[in-house]
Amino acid sequence: MTEISQKTKQLATLCFSLFLIRLGFRAFGYDLLYHNPNDPYGISDLIEVALALIYLVSLGLCILHALWILLRNRDRGALEASALLALCAVQWHSYDYLHHLAASLSIP
Template identity: 80%
Template sequence: MTNINLKTKRLAILCTFLFLIRLAFRAFGYDLLYHNPNDPYGISDLIEVALALTYLVSLGLCIVHALRILLLHWDQGVLGALALLSLCTVQWHSYDYLHHLAASLSIH
């Protein structure tokens, strides 16, 4: 396996792992942390924002890596780059629905 394909696989795993961590936190951890009724935001919201920013950075790295492969290394990993872009697109468009679904499954 070439270095480019290995990096593509690792970025796909990282992005998917962070995607699932965000959904799992929303479903199982968000309501367990204390939230003062007088405050507009609680610690759960701050953790959710931190997870979202971490995920967006990894998503950006995936997109930059895939575009770099498509532009500079066409012969070495075009299928992996297209699969990575497809994965990023599916995750981006499905997150809003899955986030609401995870919130409805939340344990109180």
């Protein structure tokens, strides 16, 4: 296994794990934390924003890594880079729908 494919696998795993952690927190942890009815935002909203920022950084790293592979090592890792970009695109476009679905499945 080349160094490029191992880095690609690690970044894809990191990005997908953070994607699932965000959805899992929204479904199972968001409503468990205290929220003052008079405040517009609670601690769970701040945690959700922090998870979103961490996820966006990892998504950006995945995209930059895939573009680097496509520009520098086109012959060796084009399929891996394309798969990584496809994973990022699918996660980006499906998150809004899955976030609302996870919120509706939330356990009070």
